[in-house]
Structures are given as C-alpha cells and as structure tokens.
Amino acid sequence: MATTTIDLRSDTVTQPTPEMRQSAFEAIVGDDGMGEDPTVTLLEASFAARVGKEAAVFVPSGVMANQIALRILTRPGDTVAAGRRQHVVGYELGAAGRNASIQFQILDDALGTFDLNELVEVLEGDGYHLPSVTALFVENTHMASGGRTWPIEQLRRLPEIAQGRPIHLDGARLFNAEVATGVSAVEICASATTVSACLSKGLSAPVGSVLAGPAELMAEARVERKRLGGAMRQGGIIAAPALLGLNTMVERLAEDHRRAQIIREAVAQRFPDVAASLEGQATNIVVFPHPEVPALLASLASKGILAGPVAPGVVRFVTHRHIDDAMAEQTAEVVLSL
Numbered sequence: 015m016a017t018t019t020i021d022l023r024s025d026t027v028t029q030p031t032p033e034m035r036q037s038a039f040e041a042i043v044g045d046d047g048m049g050e051d052p053t054v055t056l057l058e059a060s061f062a063a064r065v066g067k068e069a070a071v072f073v074p075s076g077v078m079a080n081q082i083a084l085r086i087l088t089r090p091g092d093t094v095a096a097g098r099r100q101h102v103v104g105y106e107l108g109a110a111g112r113n114a115s116i117q118f119q120i121l122d123d124a125l126g127t128f129d130l131n132e133l134v135e136v137l138e139g140d141g142y143h144l145p146s147v148t149a150l151f152v153e154n155t156h157m158a159s160g161g162r163t164w165p166i167e168q169l170r171r172l173p174e175i176a177q178g179r180p181i182h183l184d185g186a187r188l189f190n191a192e193v194a195t196g197v198s199a200v201e202i203c204a205s206a207t208t209v210s211a212c213l214s215k216g217l218s219a220p221v222g223s224v225l226a227g228p229a230e231l232m233a234e235a236r237v238e239r240k241r242l243g244g245a246m247r248q249g250g251i252i253a254a255p256a257l258l259g260l261n262t263m264v265e266r267l268a269e270d271h272r273r274a275q276i277i278r279e280a281v282a283q284r285f286p287d288v289a290a291s292l293e294g295q296a297t298n299i300v301v302f303p304h305p306e307v308p309a310l311l312a313s314l315a316s317k318g319i320l321a322g323p324v325a326p327g328v329v330r331f332v333t334h335r336h337i338d339d340a341m342a343e344q345t346a347e348v349v350l351s352l
C-alpha cells in the first residue's frame with residue numbers, strides 16, 4: 015500500500031525551500047513600477063548575464079513572457095513560425111490570437127525540433143497572398159515531446175535561416191537543457207533575439223519567469239508587461255526566492271533527469287510498443303502515448319502515483335525536487351506492475 019503520494023504531474027508543484035521563504039522575508043523591496051525594487055533589478059541583471067543578453071524583465075509567469083515576446087517581436091496580422099506542440103501554440107488558451115493578433119505557421123515538432131528544410135520552405139513561401147512569416151519561436155527543452163533538447167548545431171543555424179527575422183526561445187526549462195547537454199545557457203541562447211525562462215518549475219521558486227534580450231526591446235517589454243497587467247510593485251518578495259532558484263538550483267536538475275530515466279526505463283519495459291518513442295527524451299519529463307489514458311492515470315493514482323495527460327492519448331510524468339530516488343524506484347515498480 016502506498017503511504018505517500020508521489021506527485022509527478024508537473025515540476026510546478028515544487029515548494030519554495032526554507033531559504034527561499036527566508037529570503038522573501040528579508041528582501042529589500044521598493045516600487046518596481048518605478049524601477050525602485052533593488053531585488054527585482056538584481057534578479058533581472060543576474061538572469062540577463064546568465065543567458066548572455068543585455069537586459070531582462072521579471073514577469074509573473076512563463077505564459078506572460080511568451081505573450082510579451084509576441085507583442086514586441088510582431089505586429090498584428092503577422093505570422094509566426096512555431097512548432098505545433100509548443101506551449102505558445104497549444105497550451106496558452108489561444109492567448110497569442112487575443113493578445114498579439116498573430117497567427118502561427120505550424121511546423122512538425124513531434125520530436126521537439128523542426129526539420130530545418132521545412133522551416134526554409136515556410137520562410138521562402140513569403141509573398142503575394144501567402145502570409146508573411148515575420149518571426150520564429152522555438153522551445154528548449156520542448157515540453158510536449160518529453161523535454162527534448164535542441165542540438166546546439168541546429169540552434170546555431172537558425173539566424174542564417176531566419177534572415178533577420180527575430181527569434182524567441184521559450185526556455186521555460188532552459189536550465190534543464192543546459193544541464194542535459196552540457197552546453198551553456200549563453201550558447202544555447204546565442205541565436206535567439208529574446209529568451210524566457212521559468213524560475214517556478216525545476217528551480218523551485220514560488221513565482222516568476224524572466225524575459226531577456228536587447229535593452230531597447232526590454233524597454234518595450236516593460237510597456238507590454240504593464241499593458242497586460244503584469245507590472246508589480248514590491249516584487250522583490252518573489253524575486254528574492256527566484257534569484258535563489260537561479261543561483262542554487264540549476265546543478266540539482268541533473269538529479270531530476272536521472273530519476274526521470276528510472277521511470278522512463280520502466281515505461282519502456284512495461285510498454286515495449288512505445289519504447290522507441292521514448293528515445294531522445296533525456297531531461298525531467300517522460301511522455302508516451304497510451305490508448306486508455308484516464309484508466310491508466312486512475313490506476314496509478316490508486317497506487318499513490320499522480321501523473322497527468324499532456325495531450326489526448328498522451329501521458330506525462332515530470333520529476334522535480336520533491337521526487338527522491340526511492341520515489342522514482344517506487345514509481346518504476348508500480349509502472350511495471352500495471
């Protein structure tokens with residue numbers, strides 16, 4: 015009988031550490047709407063340096079970071095090339111249409127990346143009555159494909175293919191990509207005009223994402239953040255734990271990746287038909303198709319394991335700071351016993 019619930023629904027369930035709670039208590043704060051919160055300013059500068067960009071803006075969520083990126087990189091009526099399963103396309107309740115009045119030119123991203131030849135075709139299709147693709151959005155790690163990473167060689171080719179069009183990197187789990195590939199965040203982000211990352215997922219902060227890019231664009235991002243209602247006042251209360259997440263939680267992500275692999279191997283063993291689809295997944299997310307997702311999730315829940323659907327017919331396990339070795343092993347045992 016299960017004694018504790020093993021919550022693998024998302025890395026967003028992570029609780030702030032005692033140090034994070036203390037840092038919130040002690041944070042020096044001011045009115046960030048007036049640019050006077052030193053803790054927010056420090057977080058923004060630290061993040062910008064960490065990803066090799068000029069400036070950054072602290073925002074309440076990853077969705078808002080993506081929405082602001084759309085609003086500063088496009089104009090209403092534009093078309094943005096992006097993968098079908100990217101968060102900005104399929105998991106933001108249609109916000110891109112509502113907030114930025116753009117449409118997407120969808121590329122196949124079942125394995126996390128696009129076929130760059132398909133991307134070239136889409137961009138060359140520009141002209142006459144064809145929609146003009148004016149920006150490119152990529153996601154790394156790519157959540158819906160099981161946290162897959164973009165190979166750095168492919169990322170490096172993007173600016174040449176984009177031919178001056180801005181590129182946004184949705185790096186909600188950017189640091190998982192850094193840890194899994196051994197390529198620095200600066201290098202991963204080098205081909206992107208703007209990059210966003212969430213501090214509230216594997217990094218365990220309670221709230222917050224950061225958007226970084228050229229200083230001029232970040233000044234525009236502050237205006238769009240205000241328009242979306244995301245400008246905060248004494249934001250240092252949440253920026254302090256977010257800063258701790260950025261400074262102290264990145265290396266730990268390797269543990270999440272190792273534990274996800276324990277679960278992934280059990281899934282491959284129990285469901286050999288889907289084993290091939292798990293190849294290439296190497297971070298903290300395990301994703302696989304199953305014909306009876308609700309029944310599978312109910313069966314897991316009855317044994318103390320919480321997982322979730324990530325799309326119709328697709329199951330997702332996500333490891334995080336509260337999943338230790340014993341929990342990963344127990345999950346593997348339960349999966350094998352299904």
Ligand SMILES: Cc1ncc(COP(=O)(O)O)c(C=O)c1O
Binds near residue numbers: 078101
């Ligand atoms: C790839 C990706 N981008 C953006 C987001 C949005 O982050 P938030 O939930 O903080 O709005 C998520 C959240 O799961 C995500 O996985």
